[in-house]
Amino acid sequence: MYQFSYSEIRQDSGADARERERQALDRAIELMERAETAGVHSAESVEAIYATRTLWSILVEDLASPDNSLSEELRASLISIGLWVMREAESIRLGKSTSFRGIIDVTTLIREGLE
Template identity: 55%
Template sequence: MYQFSYADVQEDGVAEAREREREAINHSISLLEAAKAGGIESREAVEAVYFVSRLWVRFVEDLASPENQLEKELRANLISIGIWVIKECERIRQRESDNFQGIIDISKIIRDGLK
């Protein structure tokens, strides 16, 4: 019979959550790259903006939660980044920007920081 400490189980949960976050960001990057190739008025752009906006709204909600265990300054910085991404998606949606690459670059940096 296996016995795991609570800390081991909790650490596994955190590792799995980070991996899911990495996968979600990878998916968003793929969508954004397709949107960039297809152009601001493409179906890919609509799908990318919708997915990325929802993803970052969820991240910001999690980061703002008092249960989030990241240090306060890091959380604040990530929330600021999230707000920028959400606003940039809205600018793309309204055809005021085509800055897919900026969001891709930020997403890659955040993804790589989840290792």
């Protein structure tokens, strides 16, 4: 995973930040697609769940920040989506769901919105 100093992040343009978010979402999608192929009881599934939940936790925290420049309505919608993704990932972890497909589709739509 990439690590940036606070000063580097502060100096980034909005386009740079969106590109990093897109890359992180790409990675999560890639991991979930591997897990979908390998099955929910695989090591790939564990990795995908962890990465997806971590990513969306970070995104939700950023969206909840008053410093986030997105409109309040859009932020609220994205937070709701993020919470849903995290619940779905937990359902897979607990064996209540057997597919990553819904999370992959939603995350792909969000990623495409960043382009």
